[in-house]
Amino acid sequence: MSEQPSFTLDGRRIPFRDGQTVMAAALAAGVYIPHLCFNPEFAPHGSCRVCLVKVNGRVQAACTTPAAAGQLVQSEIEELREIRRGILQMLFVEGNHVCPACEKSGACQLQAVAYYVGMLAPHYTHFYPRRSVDASHPEAVIDFNRCILCELCVRASREVDGKNIFAVRGRGINARLVVNTPSGKLGATDFSVGDKAAQVCPTGAILLKHHGYEIPIGQRLYDRKPINVVGDVAQLSESRGGRRHD
């Protein structure tokens, strides 16, 4: 019986199966690499760049790099932490992320990753983009101010729900999330809060209507333990992103 192939991540041996990415293998082995647009249930997207690691000395996205035997991967080094902090800082100024008022605060993956990489202040000048809130759906609301264009909802709706409700339009700084209807309103779609797309958003952009702040401070998903211990919002189906779902 031949031994399972493996690579080294920050000095630890990480076994992998054929076809696995560095990210997938690391998470499967219980080693956390920060990420936002990655979700093991969907094809990797490689867009947020938060998962940058050094593979044999070259900076690459862990979520799209295939694992190979004998690779030397570095993740928790200051050089990378600095890059990750910079990316998070840019994400925070590009949208309108007002943590103190946001109902997702304490159970938000974006916020938790920011804490994890040591980003405590936004640093850059805020863009303060003018974005809207779509509350046309009876049970859900989209706050575009908080969208980081990870396209997880796009992928979930297309690949799992078979509804193809979301898309990203425009390029570069003009890229934005849209709802695939002539009116662009969620209320005009067959979106349902039971959809996979309703449960994958790593920020507070897609939320249940009429609810919020129901979990007392101190008991929210990331209040006591950091994300590398707790895991991703979307993976914790029983808590549905840190809030009761009744």
Next chain:
Amino acid sequence: MSTLETAARPEYLCRIAIDPLSRVEGHGKVTLLVDRDHHIRQARLHIVEFRGFEKFIQGRPYWEVPVLVQRLCGICPVSHHLAAAKAVDQLVGAREIPPTAEKMRRLMHYGQTLQSHAVHFFHLASPDFLFDFDHEAAYRNIGGVMADYPDVARQGVLLRKYGQEVIRVTAGKRIHGSGTVPGGVNKALTLQERNYLLADLDLMIQWGRNILKLMKAAYAANPGYFTYFATIRSNYLSLIRADGALDLYHGGLRAKNDKGEILFDHLDYRRYAQVLREQVKPWSYMKFPFINSLGPERGWYRVGPLARIDNCDFIATPLAEEERREFMALGGGEPIHVTLAYHWARMIELLHVTEAIKELLLDPDLFGDELAARGEMAREGIGVIEAPRGTLFHHYRINEDGLIEKANLIVSTTNNNQAMNESIRQVAERYLDGKELTEPLLNQIEVAVRAYDPCLSCATHALGRMPLYVELVSEDSGSVVDCLVRDADGTVRNSV
């Protein structure tokens, strides 16, 4: 190219924005209009705060508002949180909220009132009347209080801290917590939390009584000054419990005129717009509310501790009630109009909330498990609460999607707007000597303003430190005759 244009390692630098306005904005600006004989014709307090918040929350989901509005004011976030929550209750059709929810909110509110009153009294206001006006300026700060009343100053710090702990336990954090949800709260009290809060409470009640002793001693030492300084006759507005008791969290609206006659009583506050109007004046960003039936000239009123004690028939906790009786006896049947008595009334309330917190903590309802109620959605919600500084109105309308369409807030300080102007006029008239502004006059204006405990950033400085910009304008020519500016470090300069 200059190396200053592009830094080599920007990630290690910190950005500082210099806002040219901020230098002026922290100052309270007062314009005094004088006639040929140097009589004050008019005093205007220009307030530049509270701009645009109503616009800012437009388009936000309604359930977010109680948390969002806490950012409105760094001075009493909990009051805004609760006033908005009460409005949101109506939006979600919660006619009655479960007893556990109501009592948890009350507890939070009393905690806020305690900490707010304690901060104001011990950090800002006590030197205003503990020491005589001609006293050494250096003495007029908290250090002076410490020296003369060492225990009281320490007790003030601990009372404040206790209030903050009540907030933390009920709202999750000392500031910007999130205790309420539509129709209720997100947690009940645990036995452990109850015991924790109960442990020091008798001491707090005792200290509340001590402060009143001190308050009365200060009054007795200088009744003349105390009674006439900045004093004006006015109407009074507050919430009132159904049985006429003082109630800081909920009730109907009661207004009295300067003789103590009832103008309206137990009015459902959702009908506030029928009895109150707001006047806009071209020189002020802040509106001037008035009682509709009396018109803008005679209809302005005062809110806050003095108004509440003047308005209520009794206080439901025994020690505070005893103090109220003693206080009201000074009015000989009329409301107390003494502006410095705001401080006294505030301390009666402080004692009341310590007693009320104890009553609540012994109430098993706090441990219930029914936390929120809901009914049929409505498009309009109005929440009113007695914030530490006075009656606070939050009024929201939502669209069919549940987003805020329109908001109208009347904050406590706005309710006292005209009254503060009147008090400044009274002080200036009495103390303006000739046509020159002097530092003592600046101090007096400051003491008058601070009695109202306005939530203005300029008012959060201790005596001799309130950033003020006072100008004297000639009625004839309209030109500025004199101008005195004091910055937050206490330096005074003439800037005419």
